[in-house]
Amino acid sequence: MAGVQTAHVLVLVVDAKEGLTPQDQHIARRLRQMGRPVVIAANKSEGKEAGMTVGEFSALGFDPVVATSAVHRIGLDELGEAVAARLPEAAKVEEDWDALPRLALIGRRNVGKSSFLNALAREERTIVSDVPGTTRDAVDLLLQKDNRRFWLIDTAGLRRMKEPEGPVEFFSQVRTERAIRRADVILFMLDAREGLSTTDLKTADLIREEYKPCVVVVNKWDLAPKAVTGEYAAYLENRLPSLRLAPICFTSAREGSRCWQTLDVALSLYDQASTEVPTPQLNAALVRAEREHEPPVRKGRKPRLLYGVQVGVRPPTFVIHCRHAQAIDAKYKRFLGARLGELLGLDEVPLRLLVRETTRKR
Numbered sequence: 001m002a003g004v005q006t007a008h009v010l011v012l013v014v015d016a017k018e019g020l021t022p023q024d025q026h027i028a029r030r031l032r033q034m035g036r037p038v039v040i041a042a043n044k045s046e047g048k049e050a051g052m053t054v055g056e057f058s059a060l061g062f063d064p065v066v067a068t069s070a071v072h073r074i075g076l077d078e079l080g081e082a083v084a085a086r087l088p089e090a091a092k093v094e095e096d097w098d099a100l101p102r103l104a105l106i107g108r109r110n111v112g113k114s115s116f117l118n119a120l121a122r123e124e125r126t127i128v129s130d131v132p133g134t135t136r137d138a139v140d141l142l143l144q145k146d147n148r149r150f151w152l153i154d155t156a157g158l159r160r161m162k163e164p165e166g167p168v169e170f171f172s173q174v175r176t177e178r179a180i181r182r183a184d185v186i187l188f189m190l191d192a193r194e195g196l197s198t199t200d201l202k203t204a205d206l207i208r209e210e211y212k213p214c215v216v217v218v219n220k221w222d223l224a225p226k227a228v229t230g231e232y233a234a235y236l237e238n239r240l241p242s243l244r245l246a247p248i249c250f251t252s253a254r255e256g257s258r259c260w261q262t263l264d265v266a267l268s269l270y271d272q273a274s275t276e277v278p279t280p281q282l283n284a285a286l287v288r289a290e291r292e293h294e295p296p297v298r299k300g301r302k303p304r305l306l307y308g309v310q311v312g313v314r315p316p317t318f319v320i321h322c323r324h325a326q327a328i329d330a331k332y333k334r335f336l337g338a339r340l341g342e343l344l345g346l347d348e349v350p351l352r353l354l355v356r357e358t359t360r361k362r
C-alpha cells in the first residue's frame, strides 16, 4: 500500500477475460477513498470487442477504461497517454535530469566498478531507469536514496601502463578523462589486494587537477581478511598525496557491503563542494589563517591578505584580494587553501584560490 500512498496516478489492472469480479469492486472501493485519479487497464482484452470490455468495467466508476493486451502490446500507448493526462503539473515538469549530482566510478580494469553498480541496482530502493530522450550511456544509473536522486556512472576500466595499448585502450583512456571532467564526485576504486600502479597515480593527479571531490573506494575487502583498514589508509595517505583530502571507504561489491554508505559519503562531498560561504565567515577565516601563518616576505615585499569573495561552487572558488599578490608562493597558497578548508568546514574537497592584486582595502 505504500506505493499507493505516494503515487500521483493509480492504474487498476483488471482481467477482461474473467470479467468484472467482486474483488475488483472491493479494490475499486478502496481506491476511491484515496482520492487519486484512477485509470483502468482492462488487460487480456485481445480478441474481444474493446467497446464491450470498456462497458463492463465502467461500472467501477473510473474513467477511462482502456482495453489492453500486455502480451499483444495493444492499447499501451493509449494507457500511457491517459496516465500522463492525469499527472499533476509539478510531476510533469520532471526534474532536470542533467542537474542531478553525477558520481562517476573510475578505476583500473577488474577492480569491481560494474559489480558495485550492479550491487546497488539489485536492491529495491534503486530506480533503474533509461530516461527517454537523453543520450546517456547505457550504464548510467539513476539512483535514489533518502529522497535524493543522483546519477551513478560506470566507466570502462583503465589498463595497467605495461599492458599493450590498442585503439580500445586509447578510447577508454579518453572516456575516463571525460568522465572525470563531467563528474561532480569521483568514486576512485582500487582492488584491496593490489598496490597502487602508475595508472592509478596518474588518475589521482587528474582528479586533483580538475578539483574534483573524491572518495577512494577500496573494493574486494572480503578478499583481504587480514588487512587492517587503518594500515591501508596510512599506505594510501603516503602514496597518494594528491588525494590527501579524500575519505576512504572499504567495500565489497560482491557482498554488497558498504556500497550505500559509500554513496552517502560521496553525496556529502557533493554538498561540501556546493557550499556558498557567507562573506563575513570567509573573511573571518582569512584573517585567522593569516594571523596563524603570515605570508613570508619575498624579494623585499610582504604580501597582505585584504579580503576574499566566493565566486563559484563545485569547486568552491575564492578570489583573495591581496597586496603584493605576486609575492605569494605556491606553498603559502597550499597552506591557505588547506586552512580555509578546515575553518569553513570544507576540508574534504579541493578549494580553488585565485590570488588577485588589489591596492586598497574594501
Ligand SMILES: Nc1nc2c(ncn2[C@@H]2O[C@H](COP(=O)(O)OP(=O)(O)OP(=O)(O)O)[C@@H](O)[C@H]2O)c(=O)[nH]1
Residues within 6 Å of the ligand: 107, 108, 109, 110, 111, 112, 113, 114, 115, 116, 155, 156, 157, 158, 219, 220, 221, 222, 223, 251, 252, 253, 254, 255
Ligand atoms: N571477491 C570479490 N570479488 C569482486 C568484488 N567486486 C568485484 N569482484 C569480481 O571482480 C571481477 C571484476 O569485476 P567487474 O565489476 O567487472 O570490474 P570492473 O571494474 O567493472 O572491470 P572493467 O569493466 O573491466 O573495468 C568480477 O569477477 C567480480 O565478480 C568484491 O567486492 N569482492
Ligand SMILES: [Mg+2]
Residues within 6 Å of the ligand: 113, 114, 115, 154, 155, 156, 157
Ligand atoms: Mg566494468
